[in-house]
Amino acid sequence: MRIALFATCLADTLFPRAAIATVRLLERLGHEVVFPAEQTCCGQMHVNTGYARDAVPLVRRHVRTFGPYDVVVTPSGSCAGSVRHQHADVAAAAGDDRLAARAAAVAGRTYELSELLVDVLGVEDVGAYYPHRVTYHPTCHSLRVLRVGDRPVRLLRQVRGLDLVPLPAAEQCCGFGGTFAVKNADVSTAMLADKMRHVLSTGADVCAAADASCLMHIGGGLTRLRAGVRTVHIAEILAATETGREAPA
Amino acid sequence: MTRTFLGMPATAPRGVGHLREGEPFPAAARRALGDPQLRRNLGHATTTIRAKSGRVIGELPDWQQLRDAGSALKADTMARLPELLEQLESAVTAAGGTVHWAADATEANRIVTGLVRATGEQRVTKVKSMATQEIGLNEALAAAGIEPVETDLAELIVQLGADRPSHILVPAIHRNRAEIREIFLRAMPGVDPALSDEPAALAGAARAYLRETFLRTKVAVSGANFAVAETGTLAVVESEGNGRMCLTLPETLITVMGIEKVVPSWRDLEVFLQLLPRASTGERMNPYTSMWTGVTPGDGPQQVHLVLLDNGRSAVLADEVGRQALHCIRCSACLNVCPVYERTGGHAYGSVYPGPIGAVLSPQLTGVADNASLPYASSLCGACFDACPVKIDIPSILVHLRGRAPHPRAEAAAMAAAAYVMDRPRLYAAAQRAARLGRLTGRRGRGLPPPLSGWAASRDVPEPPPATFREWWARR
Numbered sequence: 001m002r003i004a005l006f007a008t009c010l011a012d013t014l015f016p017r018a019a020i021a022t023v024r025l026l027e028r029l030g031h032e033v034v035f036p037a038e039q040t041c042c043g044q045m046h047v048n049t050g051y052a053r054d055a056v057p058l059v060r061r062h063v064r065t066f067g068p069y070d071v072v073v074t075p076s077g078s079c080a081g082s083v084r085h086q087h088a089d090v091a092a093a094a095g096d097d098r099l100a101a102r103a104a105a106v107a108g109r110t111y112e113l114s115e116l117l118v119d120v121l122g123v124e125d126v127g128a129y130y131p132h133r134v135t136y137h138p139t140c141h142s143l144r145v146l147r148v149g150d151r152p153v154r155l156l157r158q159v160r161g162l163d164l165v166p167l168p169a170a171e172q173c174c175g176f177g178g179t180f181a182v183k184n185a186d187v188s189t190a191m192l193a194d195k196m197r198h199v200l201s202t203g204a205d206v207c208a209a210a211d212a213s214c215l216m217h218i219g220g221g222l223t224r225l226r227a228g229v230r231t232v233h234i235a236e237i238l239a240a241t242e243t244g245r246e247a248p249a
Numbered sequence: 250m251t252r253t254f255l256g257m258p259a260t261a262p263r264g265v266g267h268l269r270e271g272e273p274f275p276a277a278a279r280r281a282l283g284d285p286q287l288r289r290n291l292g293h294a295t296t297t298i299r300a301k302s303g304r305v306i307g308e309l310p311d312w313q314q315l316r317d318a319g320s321a322l323k324a325d326t327m328a329r330l331p332e333l334l335e336q337l338e339s340a341v342t343a344a345g346g347t348v349h350w351a352a353d354a355t356e357a358n359r360i361v362t363g364l365v366r367a368t369g370e371q372r373v374t375k376v377k378s379m380a381t382q383e384i385g386l387n388e389a390l391a392a393a394g395i396e397p398v399e400t401d402l403a404e405l406i407v408q409l410g411a412d413r414p415s416h417i418l419v420p421a422i423h424r425n426r427a428e429i430r431e432i433f434l435r436a437m438p439g440v441d442p443a444l445s446d447e448p449a450a451l452a453g454a455a456r457a458y459l460r461e462t463f464l465r466t467k468v469a470v471s472g473a474n475f476a477v478a479e480t481g482t483l484a485v486v487e488s489e490g491n492g493r494m495c496l497t498l499p500e501t502l503i504t505v506m507g508i509e510k511v512v513p514s515w516r517d518l519e520v521f522l523q524l525l526p527r528a529s530t531g532e533r534m535n536p537y538t539s540m541w542t543g544v545t546p547g548d549g550p551q552q553v554h555l556v557l558l559d560n561g562r563s564a565v566l567a568d569e570v571g572r573q574a575l576h577c578i579r580c581s582a583c584l585n586v587c588p589v590y591e592r593t594g595g596h597a598y599g600s601v602y603p604g605p606i607g608a609v610l611s612p613q614l615t616g617v618a619d620n621a622s623l624p625y626a627s628s629l630c631g632a633c634f635d636a637c638p639v640k641i642d643i644p645s646i647l648v649h650l651r652g653r654a655p656h657p658r659a660e661a662a663a664m665a666a667a668a669y670v671m672d673r674p675r676l677y678a679a680a681q682r683a684a685r686l687g688r689l690t691g692r693r694g695r696g697l698p699p700p701l702s703g704w705a706a707s708r709d710v711p712e713p714p715p716a717t718f719r720e721w722w723a724r725r
């Protein structure tokens with residue numbers, strides 16, 4: 001299958017490992033991955049901070065960039081959520097109904113990585129090997145906007161060598177919330193403190209999630225504390241094999 | 250009798266009532282976060298109530314259908330609110346009650362104060378009511394020389410402690426029993442000085458005080474959870490029986506109700522009386538459900554008044570996205586699941602409406618400029634939307650209100666610049682490179698300007714990778 005990758009601006013700029021792993025994983029499964037270079041950002045930060053009008057050109061760009069592809073994948077629950085649940089509304093609110101219709105069409109072909117694997121490609125065992133104790137943070141937008149349910153966990157359960165430990169209070173927000181993390185830095189930190197406490201209570205050496213933004217937040221807290229727990233994108237785990245490099249660079 | 254609106258509906262007036270933030274949410278929240286007792290009380294209370302509510306909701310196979318029904322009924326009500334309110338007015342009047350229309354808090358306070366004055370009484374008992382707190386009725390009564398006595402236990406604790414409520418349903422959620430004992434000893438008339446902090450002893454002291462008050466007071470003021478347009482029936486749901494006392498013992502009963510509380514028909518209560526107790530207190534059925542229709546000769550209050558309160562609600566109704574906030578049945582489920590509320594408590598929200606519903610309702614009632622920080626008091630995690638028994642899409646309303654909030658100039662400029670760069674892939678790639686090579690900051694973010702410095706106060710700044718993804722892709 002020919003799959004267009006929406007890397008997201010955050011993974012592209014700061015966490016390329018998540019996007020690289022997505023490419024390696026899908027290619028290993030026998031699919032062709034393309035990266036339309038005109039892509040930048042879904043505009044979620046603008047919309048969620050109250051600047052929907054500034055996001056209109058970004059929505060237009062996204063729709064133009066990904067319009068030609070049958071299947072679009074992104075390694076981010078919240079960016080997939082933005083494409084699927086915000087783009088058409090942003091366009092409609094700006095009075096551009098044609099753009100709204102095209103955005104809705106792209107939205108219908110856009111999948112978060114675990115949805116693509118389980119629902120479209122029909123695979124749960126991707127042949128990965130990852131000999132670590134891992135706990136999984138499900139992230140709010142994957143859970144409550146996309147409703148990916150237990151798909152990521154089903155994928156992780158099939159990974160050889162992986163010891164999956166349940167995260168207490170997993171469904172609670174880690175406190176990131178985009179600009180919330182800076183506008184309400186104290187509340188955000190209090191939420192993060194509880195998330196880290198739960199992560200540490202599992203004894204895991206890796207905290208995984210399907211969103212670079214939440215991982216940046218949790219990881220930023222864990223390294224500040226020298227907690228000795230790494231944050232890893234689920235794509236990196238699924239891309240790892242017994243023979244290949246564990247962490248693509 | 251103000252019933253004509255000219256132009257855009259008015260928002261709730263300043264200087265009366267409790268809907269506005271005294272300081273921005275982040276500052277108030279910061280103070281609350283530093284209180285370990287508050288954090289423990291809130292964490293314990295919200296965790297307990299979440300588990301209890303989750304259990305009884307799980308018993309209903311048709312919970313989702315009930316939520317759909319509740320949501321549809323509310324949407325229908327809002328679509329024909331004026332007509333339903335007039336129907337309600339006729340039905341209440343026909344049953345011997347008197348209906349008053351209050352455009353705002355000032356007018357409602359004036360009406361209620363006047364009604365109490367006309368009875369010649371100097372004390373009223375009160376059933377816990379959000380509407381009367383919203384308009385600051387207790388202060389207005391006190392200024393007129395009338396003593397209001399809150400009869401809900403938690404509300405009484407708040408009143409005696411000269412405090413503010415911090416939860417819709419459990420107003421004293423921020424207090425523990427040692428603090429409650431101290432408040433009673435200090436402020437409750439006739440309290441036994443040997444009072445212990447055992448919950449039963451505290452409840453006993455409140456009961457003795459309230460019994461006495463119920464028997465001696467001839468006027469009561471209540472809110473209403475529902476008003477049936479078809480029959481003119483008003484309904485109050487509560488758990489302590491204090492409401493039943495207030496609604497039946499006095500000679501005069503005055504009810505202050507937000508105009509959005511009307512439901513079309515008696516039958517509709519079937520849906521809401523299933524949704525409300527399970528979502529709010531985690532009970533299968535509400536313990537005390539009191540309903541009255543006008544005056545019943547020789548039984549209960551013989552003077553029955555209904556004050557219909559607007560106070561900004563028509564303005565909310567005029568907003569296509571925001572009007573959903575009027576669907577709220579004040580169950581407080583959204584507070585109990587909110588990770589922000591769980592850590593800050595209710596006072597940080599300034600208004601009597603705290604938590605997620607407060608963050609979308611208060612700014613709409615007052616106009617968003619007067620509560621500008623509230624739409625941002627959420628990480629948009631969506632837990633409130635999932636918990637809401639009438640399916641109010643709180644995250645979408647928050648985002649909508651953020652679009653209407655006044656934006657700091659520097660932020661607006663930065664957002665516009667970011668959008669400009671992100672709409673130009675070449676510029677964008679250059680900016681990525683510059684950020685990486687320039688390395689403006691260390692991992693601890695020294696030198697970052699506010700608000701970004703807020704990030705680095707508790708979180709490391711990510712290490713820039715050796716190459717961006719697009720560089721890697723171009724090279725492979």
Ligand code: SF4
Pocket residue numbers: 576577578579580581582583584606633636637638639640641
């Ligand atoms: S918004 Fe929904 S969950 Fe929150 S108090 Fe109102 S009805 Fe309950």
